Amino acid sequence: MALIVDHEHLGPSESEWDAAGHHKQLAPFGPIEARRLVVVSPHPDDEVLGAGGLIQVALSQHVLVEVVAVTDGEASHPNSTSATTLNLAHVRSAESRIALSRLGWREPLITRLHLPDGNVSAHRGQLDGALASILLPDDLCVAPWRHDGHPDHDVCGESVLTVSRAVGARMLEYLVWAWHWADPDGSDIPWQQCRRLDLTRRARAHKRWATSAFGSQTRALGPDFEDAAVLPAPLMRRFWRSYEVYVDDLASTR
Numbered sequence: 001m002a003l004i005v006d007h008e009h010l011g012p013s014e015s016e017w018d019a020a021g022h023h024k025q026l027a028p029f030g031p032i033e034a035r036r037l038v039v040v041s042p043h044p045d046d047e048v049l050g051a052g053g054l055i056q057v058a059l060s061q062h063v064l065v066e067v068v069a070v071t072d073g074e075a076s077h078p079n080s081t082s083a084t085t086l087n088l089a090h091v092r093s094a095e096s097r098i099a100l101s102r103l104g105w106r107e108p109l110i111t112r113l114h115l116p117d118g119n120v121s122a123h124r125g126q127l128d129g130a131l132a133s134i135l136l137p138d139d140l141c142v143a144p145w146r147h148d149g150h151p152d153h154d155v156c157g158e159s160v161l162t163v164s165r166a167v168g169a170r171m172l173e174y175l176v177w178a179w180h181w182a183d184p185d186g187s188d189i190p191w192q193q194c195r196r197l198d199l200t201r202r203a204r205a206h207k208r209w210a211t212s213a214f215g216s217q218t219r220a221l222g223p224d225f226e227d228a229a230v231l232p233a234p235l236m237r238r239f240w241r242s243y244e245v246y247v248d249d250l251a252s253t254r
């Protein structure tokens with residue numbers, strides 16, 4: 001499945017997701033019972049879009065937090081001539097650091113793996129090895145859902161599932177692109193396995209402020225079609241909700 005994102009392909013609107021109402025039925029997210037929260041992020045922004053609320057909860061509970069940045073996001077505008085004049089890897093890494101600081105994290109701890117954006121699956125062994133050296137038995141690790149719909153996201157989810165099981169860490173999966181392609185009235189998302197993390201008004205406001213740091217993704221890089229925003233404004237509303245959804249793999253076996 002190829003993800004198509006532009007002003008003619010904006011996916012379901014927030015009112016459609018809201019009307020479907022799945023989130024209202026979900027079990028609430030309990031307290032974080034972990035020594036550390038590890039957020040695995042395929043591209044610099046996923047950690048905030050998918051888990052910016054959870055990061056704030058962890059910080060407020062004095063749980064250690066670490067972000068594993070798998071790629072530097074250098075391939076977000078592959079055919080853009082404007083992008084060639086920018087060092088996108090540098091720009092996006094800096095945006096991520098600013099966004100995390102806006103969540104109240106003064107000195108974000110980010111481990112960068114520098115795997116190639118768009119081609120993480122070819123480096124699965126390296127990814128597994130890196131995660132195996134980072135994850136500990138008492139960690140809660142969140143990563144994109146294995147079926148999120150972007151190849152880098154999917155392989156990150158698969159890798160974290162494998163390694164967290166081997167290590168004895170707990171894993172939950174966040175959603176980024178699934179909100180774009182899934183049918184609000186269908187069963188694409190495994191709602192029975194999902195949990196809802198409610199955000200306070202303050203946490204929601206901080207998350208929204210944080211997402212405004214991703215200017216290289218939310219605004220056009222230049223005048224050409226290839227420079228268009230990867231995350232057009234209507235899509236960003238998904239990440240400004242009063243809740244986050246996490247897939248709990250263990251829920252299916254209970």
Ligand SMILES: [Zn+2]
Nearest residue numbers: 042043046153
């Ligand atoms: Zn991503």
